[in-house]
Amino acid sequence: MGFRKAEEQLEIIRRGVIDIVREDELLDKLRRSRAENRPLRIKLGLDPTAPDIHIGNAIPIHKLAAFQKLGHTAILIIGDYTAMVGDPTGANKTRPMLSRERIMANAGTYLNQIGKILDTGKIELVYNSKWFEKMSFSEIINLAAKITVARMMERDDFTQRYSSGIPISLHELLYPLMQGYDSLMVKSDVELGGTDQLFNLLVGRDLQRDWGLEPQVALTTPLLEGTDGQKKMSKSLGNYIGITEEPAQMFGKAMSIRDDLMKKYFVLATDLDEKSVDELLHHDVHPREAKAELAKAIVARYWDTAAAERASEEFDKVFKEHKLPEDLPEILLPRNELKDGKIWIVKLLVSSGFTKTNGEARRLVAQGGVSINDEIFKDADAEVNIIPGMVVKVGKRRFARIGVGD
RNA sequence: GGGGAGAUUCCCGAGUGGCCAAAGGGGACAGACUGUAAAUCUGUUGGCGUAGCCUUCGGAGGUUCGAAUCCUCCUCUCCCCA
Numbered sequence: 225m226g227f228r229k230a231e232e233q234l235e236i237i238r239r240g241v242i243d244i245v246r247e248d249e250l251l252d253k254l255r256r257s258r259a260e261n262r263p264l265r266i267k268l269g270l271d272p273t274a275p276d277i278h279i280g281n282a283i284p285i286h287k288l289a290a291f292q293k294l295g296h297t298a299i300l301i302i303g304d305y306t307a308m309v310g311d312p313t314g315a316n317k318t319r320p321m322l323s324r325e326r327i328m329a330n331a332g333t334y335l336n337q338i339g340k341i342l343d344t345g346k347i348e349l350v351y352n353s354k355w356f357e358k359m360s361f362s363e364i365i366n367l368a369a370k371i372t373v374a375r376m377m378e379r380d381d382f383t384q385r386y387s388s389g390i391p392i393s394l395h396e397l398l399y400p401l402m403q404g405y406d407s408l409m410v411k412s413d414v415e416l417g418g419t420d421q422l423f424n425l426l427v428g429r430d431l432q433r434d435w436g437l438e439p440q441v442a443l444t445t446p447l448l449e450g451t452d453g454q455k456k457m458s459k460s461l462g463n464y465i466g467i468t469e470e471p472a473q474m475f476g477k478a479m480s481i482r483d484d485l486m487k488k489y490f491v492l493a494t495d496l497d498e499k500s501v502d503e504l505l506h507h508d509v510h511p512r513e514a515k516a517e518l519a520k521a522i523v524a525r526y527w528d529t530a531a532a533e534r535a536s537e538e539f540d541k542v543f544k545e546h547k548l549p550e551d552l553p554e555i556l557l558p559r560n561e562l563k564d565g566k567i568w569i570v571k572l573l574v575s576s577g578f579t580k581t582n583g584e585a586r587r588l589v590a591q592g593g594v595s596i597n598d599e600i601f602k603d604a605d606a607e608v609n610i611i612p613g614m615v616v617k618v619g620k621r622r623f624a625r626i627g628v629g630d
Numbered sequence: 631g632g633g634g635a636g637a638u639u640c641c642c643g644a645g646u647g648g649c650c651a652a653a654g655g656g657g658a659c660a661g662a663c664u665g666u667a668a669a670u671c672u673g674u675u676g677g678c679g680u681a682g683c684c685u686u687c688g689g690a691g692g693u694u695c696g697a698a699u700c701c702u703c704c705u706c707u708c709c710c711c712a
Contacts, residue, residue, distance in 0.1 A: 484667090581676090587675075588659080
């Protein structure tokens, strides 16, 4: 099939990338690959530590897909062993060791979700338990001898934890070595990862060199701030947009990001080219309109343009025209909770799942956050007449239609 | 192995016998203003049909009319010495 010119490939590869260590080596690898008509081996390791992939950790996956489109071999490592340790990168405490069952369940959902991004028919898929499971203690010692404590402690995350007296367990120091060992085992030419992975990626280079292999090129992509606009997008912070979320939900979450993150989201979370992005972010386009385009582009990336269009219209209907959303969840109240066709408003909120406790429901009501058929209820002692089909709204964006069941 | 310090509510962190469901900050939620943006302002933030009651301060016992606070043991963490 033949590869494109190395320089052309590099230009595509460079898009939305922070570091390439080293770029001259990458160019050289690309040239040789073309001359020998041999695909490069591009590695991406994913630790199945959470059940969902979000648009933040999807960034390097998209980069892997770009390499794949250029004809290179995508190697996906499911870090079932590394997930047990938990990547200490950026963490301020030891991550909980995950159970084998949890990890394997997550790995399953990962693979399903990755199909939205990568051609999974063409990837080389490996679990790193393949080599770690049978590793002997002497091999571990041998591996651990390859790096010094001082080198490890150069890392800001470890240094900070150490100096502020937060425990660091020995097994956490093993993590970068494990990741590097993966590179050794799959003979990667390039490894992808977020910028916070640079250290781990460089360890891979060192190990390969030590073992007499050609070192991999480390390529890092930016980290994406979550919908809170503050911290890195992550499952545990709940500030993420999952790639399998419903279009409406995806759209809504995208609309809630800060204006100054739009550019970053456009580059990293959509397929839009630079020119259209610049046009949208031009000062005479209202930021809200630009953001709607962004939200559509994100939905379109994981669903399709029709779904994106529908989500956009639906959003406008609810938040611009203040009409009811189309697919209101329907909640049935058990008949025995009604008295003379009435229910205590607090009970209503708890039974319909809006709040977990009575206290929380009381607060919401007292603060004017609850309305029924557009009428605000502020009295937490109120008894509400249940009319099947009535619409309860809690806060700005949670709705449900109420019915009665048995 | 020896010595010292510590574990408080979602997080950080005050509190060293009753005035403590526990200051302050962060986060979160709700309201106002908006564009489901930011900033700002206000309120709420253990449970309970709530002027009251119940359960919380690493765990288990104990002292006391009364314990987050004092004592004993245990678990875990950090620091110093070796």
